[in-house]
Amino acid sequence: MxxxxxxxxxxxxxxxxxxxxxxxxxxxxxxxxxxxxxxxxxxxxxxxxxxxxxxxxxxxxxxxxxxxxxxxxxxxxxxxxxxxxxxxxxxxxxxxxxxxxxxxxxxxxxxxxxxxxxxxxxxxxxxxxxxxxxxxxxxxxxxxxxAASDPDFQMPRHWVIGTCHAYHPEGDAARRASEWRPDDAATDV
CATH class of the missing domain: 3.30.390 (Enolase-like; domain 1)
Incomplete structure (x- = not known):
């Protein structure tokens, strides 16, 4: 601009x-x-x-x-x-x-x-x-x-949820972050 x-x-x-x-x-x-x-x-x-x-x-x-x-x-x-x-x-x-x-x-x-x-x-x-x-x-x-060493381990709530508009607790990005696990395949951002 x-x-x-x-x-x-x-x-x-x-x-x-x-x-x-x-x-x-x-x-x-x-x-x-x-x-x-x-x-x-x-x-x-x-x-x-x-x-x-x-x-x-x-x-x-x-x-x-x-x-x-x-x-x-x-x-x-x-x-x-x-x-x-x-x-x-x-x-x-x-x-x-x-x-x-x-x-x-x-x-x-x-x-x-x-x-x-x-x-x-x-x-x-x-x-x-x-x-x-x-x-x-x-x-x-x-x-x-x-997670690899403890089958009962529950992933904590992702820290980013609720920190901004994009990660509003009911939004798509928050849902994805909640479901995401560190070993999931990565995609480009």
Whole structure:
């Protein structure tokens, strides 16, 4: 879709999240946030030149197979005030949280508002989704192994049911997810 009116770039925000499996059985979810200015912009602590960096922040969140945060490191490499990087250590309060229902609420309780950084905290939403996507094949493998070794094993309700419009509990996608088993033949999405 091309714009119908001439435009001038003022700001770009890029958030990139990546999931890794570690040799020790844990998983690293890395998030990077980069804000750049399209035009020179004055701030109380100086001027950000055109194409200059306003924010460059990183998070490395280490999880176990149960989606529990085991380590958490926040790094504010570039920020508009000297105080910004002073809050990085506060994110250690997230160690022990499980990514799943209620995660955003628990994050807000621990690092919301003045207890954290708006940008680091906002990055946790896409990082949580990245964690789920990263660990999905591992969880599927674990379910496959359990089903193969235990004939009485009942597959749990698929986690995706009820999470969005497409997976409405009475919809076709939810029905398929409920009936699906990890060893079923895959089809392209």
């Amino acid at each position: 091309s714009p119908s009116t001439k435009r001038r770039l003022l700001h770009t925000r890029q958030v990139v999240c990546t999931g890794f499996e570690r040799e020790d059985g844990l998983f690293d979810i890395e998030g990077r946030l980069l804000d750049t200015k399209g035009v020179a912009t004055d701030f109380p602590y100086g001027t950000i030149p055109a194409e200059g960096v306003l924010h460059y922040m990183r998070i490395i969140m280490t999880l176990d197979q149960d989606m529990i945060i085991r380590q958490f490191k926040a790094i504010s490499e570039q920020a508009p005030t000297p105080a910004c990087s002073q809050i990085d250590r506060a994110y250690g309060a997230l160690v022990g949280l499980r990514i799943g229902p209620g995660f955003k609420k628990h994050v807000a309780e621990r690092v919301g508002g003045v207890k954290g950084c708006t940008h680091l905290t906002e990055m946790l939403g896409p990082m949580a989704t990245t964690a789920i996507q990263t660990l999905a094949p591992v969880i599927q493998q674990r379910l496959r192994q359990r």
